[in-house]
Amino acid sequence: MNARMEVLGPQGERFDEILTPEALRFLARLHESFVGRRHEALTARMERRRGIENGRDLDFLSETRAIREDPDWRVAGAGPGLDDRRVEITGPTDRKMTVNAMNSGAKVWLADHEDATSPTWANVVGGQVNLCDAIRRQIDFTSAEGKEYRLGESTPTIVFRPRGWHLVEKHLRFTDGPGIAGPASASLVDFGLYAFHNAHELIARGSGPYFYLPKLESHLEARLWDDVFSLSEQLLGVPHGTIRATVLIETIPAAFEMEEILYELRDHCAGLNAGRWDYIFSIIKNFRGRGAAFTLPDRARITMTVPFMRAYTELLVATCHKRGAHAIGGMSAFIPNRRDPEVTARALEQVAADKRREARDGFDGTWVAHPDLIPTAQAEFDAVLDERPNQLDRMRDDVRVDARALLDLTIEGEVTDAGVAANVSIAVRYLESWLRGVGAAAIDDLMEDAATAEISRSQLWQWIRQGTVTREGTRVTAAFVERLLSAELEVRRTPDGRFEDAAELVRGLALGDDFPTFLTIEAYSRFLVEPEVEVAITSPATGSGAVGEGRAA
Structure with missing residues (x-):
């Protein structure tokens, strides 16, 4: 193997525990195998977006109709410790937030190196240090005021979210032969460091290396991730299918390929998530030049009950349960304010309504961004699930969503x-x-x-x-x-x-x-x-x- 990974970023405290020669060789192998296909995927995104800008309408793929019409295939489903996901807390991986998330009482912690993390070099590598410590129950934190944070007895299952395919990590340079060099793929860096350092430890502790996959736009991008997982399992010496992924459906092209995405990842797939905020952004980005019919009103008016969001989430639940996959709801942006009871009451009311709708629609779990919201969200899912870990057995055969419904941007409201x-x-x-x-x-x-x-x-x-x-x-x-x-x-x-x-x-x-x-x-x-x-x-x-x-x- 001629490929190698060079560290260009400065050394920080304990960075040498993460950026070991063995870990860098693992990253180099992933890059050597997949960096070309990453470029192909990004080029395909650009071409698809250009077509939409020029008036081409999205539709379900005719070439994959057989996959959608085959009733027999199923995904691998939840791995150990991931069967009950009724409330997941999301957040970055700095030390204080890591301890708070692990003590939150949520079923799952989405440890986020993507949209909730500013990708400074210190955050990227320091977050990996904190995750290693948290997994091994060796983490604590003392604030500047002297307040101590330590792990409690019960902690959530960790699902790690790496950065998307579109991003690079410039503090690492991948080289593959003379004259060929460039910044590393942020996706492969985040995924690779986490899997390399923690896969065996997670398995030994009754869990596994679990991931959220952001910003996917096609089933071919899912196939790329599946091949990354398969090679990683081989290199790490763990059984095929040990890695499990939940894919965020947060782009409009991916909404037309949900079943195909599940199919490509079927040996490694746990479910899909309705990433509502990026989904709205994707609508705007792709149709921004298509005229007034595609121009949305004030952001506050784009709720989960407007037609295109309603169609998207109902299709996601129906697709997941048809294939044995978890359907995970999104994050309401409302958060409590411990210094303002009125704000807190309003936030709890909004979150309760949001989670009640998701639970009744058939979602198996949901996200919150603040520990104080966990009891409210859990109460709504407990009311539907009772003692069951999920509602995978609830088929949404009543759902009929076509391309027109996914692109129905009718919203009452104006720009103000x-x-x-x-x-x-x-x-x-x-x-x-x-x-x-x-x-x-x-x-x-x-x-x-x-x-x-x-x-x-x-x-x-x-x-x-x-x-x-x-x-x-x-x-x-x-x-x-x-x-x-x-x-x-x-x-x-x-x-x-x-x-x-x-x-x-x-x-x-x-x-x-x-x-x-x-x-x-x-x-x-x-x-x-x-x-x-x-x-x-x-x-x-x-x-x-x-x-x-x-x-x-």
Whole structure:
């Protein structure tokens, strides 16, 4: 094997425990085997999106009809410790949040290196350190105020979410022969380090290496992950099918290929998740230039009961249960405020209604973003499940969802001046938090992550391009958004904050002629990569971009 993985990022505390020679060889083997197919997948995404922009309508695939019509195949299903998923808590893997999640009382912790994590080098590797410690029950944390956090007796099953195929990890360089070098795939780095260090330990403790797969757009991308899993199991010496994955259906192309995605991952698949926020972003991104019929109103008006969201979630439950897979609901953005009883009461009411609808629709579990929401969510699922771990036996034969239903964007509501201002404020404040290394931020009593920020900035871009006029009669223009940005900066600017940088990013993301496919791509390259790493990765002596930066995503 000529391939190797070089560490360009600085060494941090205990990084040597994660970035071992053996782990780097494992990563190099994964890259050698799959980096070319990753590029093919990203190119296919770009071509599909260009077709949609040019007026091609999405539909279910004729070439895979036989898979959908075959009644006999099933997925592997839940692995040990994953049978009951009625409440899953999501969050980043910094040390305090890790301990809190492990003590939350949830059935599952979604340990997130994707939308809830700002991918600083310290967060990427430090999060792996924290996961290793948590799995081995060797983790604790003492706050600056002296408060101690230690693990309780009962802890949730961990499901780890790596970054998506479109992202790179520039602090690691993959080389495969003379003159061929480039940044590593963030997906393979996150997955590979977690699997390499923890697979055997998790199995020994009665669980297994379980993953959430984000941002998939096709069954061919699922096939790529399945092959990554199979090779990894072979290299790690664990039985085929030990790895289990839950796929987030959070892009509109993937909604038309749910059964095919399950089929491709059937030996490794536990279920599907309705990733609502990225799904809304995907709708906007793909149809942003298709006219007023595809222009959505204020973000607050896009609820789970509007036609296209209702069709998508009902199809997901029916598809999962038909094939023996868990259907996991999404995250309501409302969060409690322990200093404001009124806000907390409103959040609990909203979350209860959301989880009640999911449980009654047939979902087997759901997400929350705050420990205080777990009792509310669990009560709604307990009311439906009782002592059963799930409701996989509930077939949704009544569901009939066609392409028209998935693309029915009829919503009662308008774009308002307040909605435009809210999107500007959310985008600036979230990106400022992200630039400081905090990827999940409480803003106006809502939990914002990269996916919700994507909705805000993509709506701004679309409203400007479509010449949208608000309910109050204001035309949404670049100049109008720029004035709102300036006003936001006047209110938010602090000496030690990153608001100027955040506003600069919003200008590029929302006001430019081009539409950046993900806000994280440019923001990461410009602000989170160590300067000496950027020089090394683009040096002519080492080649540039053979592995690529995912900009075709």
